[in-house]
Ligand SMILES: Nc1ncnc2c1ncn2[C@@H]1O[C@H](COP(=O)(O)OP(=O)(O)O)[C@@H](O)[C@H]1O
């Protein structure tokens with residue numbers, strides 16, 4: 001069978017898998033790091049893509065990109081990037097989001113218009129911030145696109161107009177998953193005038209060709225890519241622990257949440273992908289490991305040595321501010337320190353528990369809004385941690401299964417590329433997502449209860 005490539009251009013790195021188009025088996029893979037920071041020039045993503053793909057894409061018949069969602073990439077009339085992209089985790093647009101909500105008549109009006117309530121993450125809020133704070137640069141912008149749109153366009157040698165897909169478009173705040181179209185009026189409200197936006201392609205459309213002649217598929221957002229890579233079915237929810245923490249499930253019907261907790265995204269196949277996102281996930285663990293002078297394996301051993309509840313020590317892990325709950329200016333904090341719990345093991349456990357309690361709240365938000373969840377699939381970099389897997393079984397209200405470790409976002413992009421190549425109605429049946437471990441439930445409801453108590457006391461939410 002022909003070879004296809006999937007590219008995951010996520011916050012911390014670019015990962016590429018080359019697969020057999022028939023069964024999805026991975027033939028070769030590579031990765032390259034992205035720079036740190038919440039504003040990044042897109043050329044850095046292209047450089048990482050070129051580094052990771054060197055020699056890797058020979059003989060590949062089709063390719064697709066799944067990228068970090070929401071990032072604001074603005075271009076001028078020559079197609080050149082106007083300023084560094086503001087990423088999903090850049091919180092400077094929090095005030096702009098509040099203004100937009102008030103101007104339209106409140107959160108419900110936004111949920112009805114675009115299935116989402118703007119927060120700092122959504123592209124629409126970033127456009128408002130840009131127009132208000134950098135008017136000279138903003139005046140040069142003629143178009144706006146998302147990270148995966150821009151990379152996809154570069155892959156085609158910038159031939160033709162840029163394209164996107166339903167999944168990533170649904171995270172802009174000016175495209176509606178349930179309405180199926182752009183809300184140019186909301187883009188104009190945010191930016192003050194119209195900007196060119198990418199055409200929204202069908203899920204398996206060919207949007208162009210690489211200079212070498214490979215089919216380029218539309219691509220999608222990274223969470224939609226993971227859903228496609230896992231072959232996610234209704235009843236399964238994903239808890240993904242990368243730079244962001246996300247909880248999501250596929251749904252045949254759109255979900256609109258006027259509280260703004262659940263984002264009403266589309267998936268990459270024509271369905272919907274209700275999703276809750278936290279700003280602080282795997283890097284809470286790396287930061288805590290650094291503080292304790294150890295590495296992820298050392299943190300794991302320490303966290304496993306402490307009892308559930310960390311002896312009363314609670315970490316609110318809002319190290320980079322927080323998106324859910326909406327606390328963009330928050331900092332992290334430690335509570336309940338006593339002489340007997342001031343140990344490295346208790347601190348490590350509190351970090352793992354704090355990170356996962358935010359995701360447990362996200363899972364409850366999904367089920368509260370009618371999304372059926374029978375099982376949780378735990379993926380992303382931090383799912384490699386045994387402590388994370390064990391603690392997940394104590395705080396998540398569902399059985400936890402861990403798929404075989406794999407780059408599911410990149411695999412989803414590769415599966416979409418194979419789909420575009422095949423030209424079939426449905427994506428090819430691949431064997432990905434086999435379960436490596438079922439984690440036995442060991443509920444410890446007091447952990448979440450204490451976390452909620454501390455969060456309410458400190459932040460009032
Ligand atoms: N064994 C582990 N324990 C905890 N964290 C880990 C482990 N292995 C990788 N990570 C973390 O996972 C993160 C990368 O996860 P990934 O899902 O690739 O993120 P992203 O897609 O956002 O770039 C890094 O912060 C890394 O430190």
Ligand SMILES: O=C(CO)[C@@H](O)[C@H](O)COP(=O)(O)O
Pocket residue numbers: 010011012067068069070088121171221222223242243244245246263275277
């Ligand atoms: O903003 C969201 C989802 O709404 C994030 O999930 C980004 O899509 C970044 O993902 P990672 O780099 O953490 O995978």
